[in-house]
Each structure stands twice: as C-alpha cells, then as structure tokens.
Amino acid sequence: MIHCICNNINTETVDQAKSCGAKTPEQVQSFCGTEFNCGQCRESIQARLDVLIEAPAVLVAAE
Numbered sequence: 001m002i003h004c005i006c007n008n009i010n011t012e013t014v015d016q017a018k019s020c021g022a023k024t025p026e027q028v029q030s031f032c033g034t035e036f037n038c039g040q041c042r043e044s045i046q047a048r049l050d051v052l053i054e055a056p057a058v059l060v061a062a063e
C-alpha cells in the first residue's frame with residue numbers, strides 16, 4: 001500500500017523506517033530522505049506505526 005503519494009512511501013518502507021527507530025511520520029520522511037509536501041499521508045503513516053508499535057516484534061511459539 002502506498003502511504004505517501006508525493007514521495008512514493010509504501011508500507012514496506014514505513015516498516016523499514018520503524019525497524020530503524022522511526023516513531024513519527026516526520027521520522028519516516030527523514031528516513032526516506034524526504035519531507036512532507038501535501039502532508040495528507042501523515043495520518044496513514046502514523047496508523048501504520050501504531051500497528052507496528054502494538055504488534056509484538058517476535059511471536060513466541062506455544063509449547
């Protein structure tokens with residue numbers, strides 16, 4: 001899914017930014033070497049970051 005049309009930032013890129021420490025949409029843009037243009041992607045990127053923050057990084061197998 002494309003989150004930022006202006007800068008072609010997709011879900012995979014947001015995930016990579018998060019794994020490198022990005023916690024805000026601004027930090028995702030910075031990770032990509034870009035800046036907000038229209039800013040309409042801010043909520044979409046934040047929503048993806050929220051999912052990643054809530055999801056456990058590693059699933060523990062049930063015994």
Ligand code: FES
Pocket residue numbers: 003004005006007035036037038039040041042
């Ligand atoms: S859609 Fe991201 S800055 Fe425009």
